[in-house]
Amino acid sequence: MAxxxxxxxxxxxxxxxxxxDFETMYVAGQPPWDIGRPQAAFQELADGGxxxxxxxxxxxxxxxxxxxxxxxxxxxxxxxxxxxxxxxxKEKADERKLSARFVAWNALELPELGESFDTVLDCGxxxxxxxxxxxxxxxxxxxxxxxxxxxxxxxxxxxxxxDWGPRRIRQDEIxxxxxxxxRVEEIQPAELEITMEPGSVHAWLASLLRV
Numbered sequence: 001m002a003x004x005x006x007x008x009x010x011x012x013x014x015x016x017x018x019x020x021d022f023e024t025m026y027v028a029g030q031p032p033w034d035i036g037r038p039q040a041a042f043q044e045l046a047d048g049g050x051x052x053x054x055x056x057x058x059x060x061x062x063x064x065x066x067x068x069x070x071x072x073x074x075x076x077x078x079x080x081x082x083x084x085x086x087x088x089x090k091e092k093a094d095e096r097k098l099s100a101r102f103v104a105w106n107a108l109e110l111p112e113l114g115e116s117f118d119t120v121l122d123c124g125x126x127x128x129x130x131x132x133x134x135x136x137x138x139x140x141x142x143x144x145x146x147x148x149x150x151x152x153x154x155x156x157x158x159x160x161x162x163d164w165g166p167r168r169i170r171q172d173e174i175x176x177x178x179x180x181x182x183r184v185e186e187i188q189p190a191e192l193e194i195t196m197e198p199g200s201v202h203a204w205l206a207s208l209l210r211v
Contacts (some may be wrong), residue, residue, distance in 0.1 A: 026061075026084040032194040033124050034061055034085075038068045041154050041190045041205045042121055046072060050150070053118025058107050058141075059125030063089025063100060069121075070100035077117070079105040108133060110140040117144060120151040124192065127155040127166045134177055142181045142210065149210040151182070154192055159202040174206050183209045 025031045038046070045051060046068050053074070057066035060078025062085050069076035070093070078100060080086055089102045105113055107125060120141060129137055141151055158168040171187050178184060190205035 022080075023082040023084060026082045026088075030195060031061075032196050033192075035193050035195055036062075036064070038064045039123055039154055039193055041192075041203070042123065042152065043068065045152060050152075051119050051121075053149075054116065055119045055121065056117040056144070057121050057123075058110070059122060060089060060102065061085045061123075063092055063102055065121045065123060066100040066102070067092055067096060067098050069119075070098040071096070074119075076100040077115070078102045079107060079110075079113070081106055108136050108140055111143040113144070115144065116146055116149075118146070118149045120145060120149070122151065123154045124156075124166070126153055127169050129167075138177050138182075145210045147210055150185075151178075151208045151210070153206040153208065154190060154203055155206075156192065157189070157202040157204050159189075165201070169204060171204065174204065178208050181211060183211050185209050 042065055051069050051072065051074060055066065055069040055074050055076045057063065057069070057076065057078040060066050060080045061082070063078045066076040066078035066089070078089055080102070081104065083104060086102045086104055089100070093100050093102070103113070126134065126137065145151070153174065155169045156166050158170045160168060174187060175184050185207040187204050187206045190203045191200040192203035193200045
């Protein structure tokens with residue numbers, strides 16, 4: 001990754017971003033995580049029939065994963081705090097003639113949305129939270145999913161060197177965070193694709209079952 005890209009507003013691994021930070025990055029252009037297509041790890045889940053029921057793309061950005069689910073005929077919703085990202089997501093839905101719904105909403109306040117989801121996709125949201133927000137987010141997910149729902153998490157791994165970008169996440173942190181009300185089905189090494197060199201970073205793909 002180019003040095004100027006690394007220093008242009010990227011947080012350190014222990015720092016969370018505010019909603020304003022994300023909106024600023026979308027207004028400025030194309031953030032590095034906005035690759036213009038679904039992440040390969042999530043596309044593989046979709047191709048394998050693992051997205052079912054009502055699908056939530058949490059921290060959806062410009063909506064590629066909600067649109068991926070909608071293209072399968074699923075009831076898909078994306079939530080994000082960035083108005084600019086949501087506007088782009090809605091434009092994509094119109095262009096592709098897909099019925100995905102996009103809502104301006106804080107993921108930490110999911111229960112107030114008053115809806116329940118069977119599949120939740122999280123590409124790069126969990127790893128931006130500090131410890132207190134992380135616990136609140138997990139509780140919000142639990143309150144917004146029925147038993148048997150699945151949450152798929154794609155996040156930076158501690159195997160990614162350097163201190164640029166978001167917080168790195170260890171497997172044991174995922175297991176500890178989801179110890180109540182969830183069962184960790186699997187955590188696998190994966191790649192999180194980005195628009196900058198080297199094109200991807202080390203990540204974890206976790207599958208968690210709501211129990």
